[in-house]
Amino acid sequence: GEDVEQSLFLSVREGDSSVINCTYTDSSSTYLYWYKQEPGAGLQLLTYIFSNMDMKQDQRLTVLLNKKDKHLSLRIADTQTGDSAIYFCAESIGTDKLIFGTGTRLQVFP
Amino acid sequence: DAEITQSPRHKITETGRQVTLACHQTWNHNNMFWYRQDLGHGLRLIHYSYGVQDTNKGEVSDGYSVSRSNTEDLPLTLESAASSQTSVYFCASSEGTSWDEQFFGPGTRLTVL
Numbered sequence: 001g002e003d004v005e006q007s008l009f010l011s012v013r014e015g016d017s018s019v020i021n022c023t024y025t026d027s028s029s030t031y032l033y034w035y036k037q038e039p040g041a042g043l044q045l046l047t048y049i050f051s052n053m054d055m056k057q058d059q060r061l062t063v064l065l066n067k068k069d070k071h072l073s074l075r076i077a078d079t080q081t082g083d084s085a086i087y088f089c090a091e092s093i094g095t096d097k098l099i100f101g102t103g104t105r106l107q108v109f110p
Numbered sequence: 111d112a113e114i115t116q117s118p119r120h121k122i123t124e125t126g127r128q129v130t131l132a133c134h135q136t137w138n139h140n141n142m143f144w145y146r147q148d149l150g151h152g153l154r155l156i157h158y159s160y161g162v163q164d165t166n167k168g169e170v171s172d173g174y175s176v177s178r179s180n181t182e183d184l185p186l187t188l189e190s191a192a193s194s195q196t197s198v199y200f201c202a203s204s205e206g207t208s209w210d211e212q213f214f215g216p217g218t219r220l221t222v223l
Binding site: 004006008033040041042043044045048088096097098099100101102103 | 211214
């Protein structure tokens with residue numbers, strides 16, 4: 001079945017790097033996404049990667065995709081307190097639908 | 111600017127009552143989605159629509175219904191609210207091309223007593 005899994009919590013010190021991991025199940029996904037949810041708000045697209053890519057870098061964000069292991073990760077360099085949020089990975093399943101992971105709550109402490 | 115709105119933002123109701131949550135988007139997107147967010151489950155798809163008069167069941171559709179009479183709106187109805195439906199509900203929309211970015215509303219927090 002369709003199942004996207006993430007660890008629930010991650011705590012990092014300000015200035016360190018954060019790595020949020022995700023495993024997905026549908027090998028036919030075209031795109032994989034990272035969404036960010038700030039407190040009391042809806043989700044916003046943070047970044048994405050096309051399935052034929054291994055890596056994508058966007059300023060402080062690095063997305064790594066291992067298709068063989070169906071593993072996706074998001075690395076945030078120089079993590080700031082403003083990065084504290086819930087991060088969701090999501091995979092597209094070819095019918096305009098997205099399957100979201102359980103979300104990882106990132107807490108950044110001084 | 112185009113946007114997606116939800117109303118109400120907060121709702122308290124009693125078990126057995128019918129409740130309708132509104133979702134309105136001004137992007138003219140074909141696709142619209144309803145999710146519920148619960149701790150430990152992430153976002154789960156309730157219903158979705160690919161266009162006017164089209165509706166489809168998602169992963170957790172029991173006890174919910176939707177209708178799509180125009181492009182802009184996809185109201186979500188709880189026919190007889192249950193305590194298990196206490197949750198935060200998000201509406202989203204997307205263009206309906208191979209690019210699946212979904213734009214989310216601010217959410218509705220529903221409490222069923």
